[in-house]
Amino acid sequence: MSPTRAAIADAKRVVVKVGSSALTTAGDGLDVARLDALVDAIADRVSRGAQIVLVSSGAIGAGLAPLSLGKRPRDLATQQAAASVGQLALAHAYAESFGRFSLTVGQVLLTSDDVVRRAHYRNAQNTFTRLLALGAVPVVNENDTVATEEIRFGDNDRLAALVAHLIGADALVLLSDVDGLYDGDPRDGATRKIAEVAGESDVDGITVGMSSSGLGTGGMVSKLAAARTAAGAGIPVLLAAASEAARALTTAEVGTAFAAADSRLSARRFWLGYAAGASGKLHLDDGAVAAVVRRRRSLLAAGITGVDGDFQAGDVVDLVDLRQRTVARGVVAFDSGELPDLVGRSSHDLPAEQRREVVHADDLVPLRR
Numbered sequence: 001m002s003p004t005r006a007a008i009a010d011a012k013r014v015v016v017k018v019g020s021s022a023l024t025t026a027g028d029g030l031d032v033a034r035l036d037a038l039v040d041a042i043a044d045r046v047s048r049g050a051q052i053v054l055v056s057s058g059a060i061g062a063g064l065a066p067l068s069l070g071k072r073p074r075d076l077a078t079q080q081a082a083a084s085v086g087q088l089a090l091a092h093a094y095a096e097s098f099g100r101f102s103l104t105v106g107q108v109l110l111t112s113d114d115v116v117r118r119a120h121y122r123n124a125q126n127t128f129t130r131l132l133a134l135g136a137v138p139v140v141n142e143n144d145t146v147a148t149e150e151i152r153f154g155d156n157d158r159l160a161a162l163v164a165h166l167i168g169a170d171a172l173v174l175l176s177d178v179d180g181l182y183d184g185d186p187r188d189g190a191t192r193k194i195a196e197v198a199g200e201s202d203v204d205g206i207t208v209g210m211s212s213s214g215l216g217t218g219g220m221v222s223k224l225a226a227a228r229t230a231a232g233a234g235i236p237v238l239l240a241a242a243s244e245a246a247r248a249l250t251t252a253e254v255g256t257a258f259a260a261a262d263s264r265l266s267a268r269r270f271w272l273g274y275a276a277g278a279s280g281k282l283h284l285d286d287g288a289v290a291a292v293v294r295r296r297r298s299l300l301a302a303g304i305t306g307v308d309g310d311f312q313a314g315d316v317v318d319l320v321d322l323r324q325r326t327v328a329r330g331v332v333a334f335d336s337g338e339l340p341d342l343v344g345r346s347s348h349d350l351p352a353e354q355r356r357e358v359v360h361a362d363d364l365v366p367l368r369r
Ligand SMILES: Nc1ncnc2c1ncn2[C@@H]1O[C@H](COP(=O)(O)OP(=O)(O)O)[C@@H](O)[C@H]1O
Pocket: 018, 019, 020, 021, 022, 057, 175, 176, 177, 178, 180, 181, 182, 183, 184, 185, 186, 187, 207, 208, 209, 210, 211, 212, 213, 214, 215, 216, 217, 218, 219, 220
């Protein structure tokens, strides 16, 4: 067995995320038989001593039938109405289903502010810790009814990766309607399943597409991003079919396993790299990218070619390379208004009061491994 699968099989604290496409069927809404099968697998793992946090999608899907809505609505207000009805059905179904094993569930509905703002992050952390200590199974979803377009996570894969770090999980298990990551869209037929992802080079260049069921939100794009986020932060990830939840949660010998990076990021650096919202962008030349990403240096004005956005010193910004890829994130030490006069200039050309790093190395998290 690969060390990654062994670590997932032995993990004490696990975040399990299940997608809409695995729990709901277009037209019929919530599929209680599939939900029960998932709960069987989770309850078994709990009985073997694990603590599980379940991130469950499906509120919108479960709300369609009761509201006589045919397919997933596109507008936010109807999605929110469906989520409002469906979340209640979902929570009720989980309470009943876990009740078969005398397990108590606690509902945790989060908005992005709850993990993006540092003080809220700590508060959410306390709630999870207490629920787990009391033996309950937290069931998490985005608080869809109040999340506006601007502040939405939009996909629960990312939410699951953030929750995994927040609770100090030892593994993240993403369950979907597809049995792993393929090297192209599985609907194309000639594609191959990737069993192990050891690092970035194993996934560079593969094609990932959107949901085929029309029920899910982010498709494989968001699952891959979430797997990279968690693995990059030191948490091994398994991506498998929900129909194989039992094996995923016992031997972990199914699906695609993503190896964890060696180090677990501190809570602050994880927040900076993955959770915080960015207020602007700094464009970097190749030399600056090499300095901040490979040599872990501070970003100096000389390596900046352009500035986007309206931000203040202390805000989080994305650092992007010449190909427009975000290569790092960091806390900027200047207001956006001050920077245009400084970019491209070396430190000794600058007035003494501006002769400082634009982003200090301690406040900077490289994103590409
Ligand atoms: N490279 C790929 N490997 C695996 N699945 C892919 C890939 N590209 C696109 N997909 C699609 O992504 C879908 C899973 O995403 P989605 O429906 O959003 O799931 P969920 O509801 O579980 O979040 C699969 O059903 C599959 O059709």
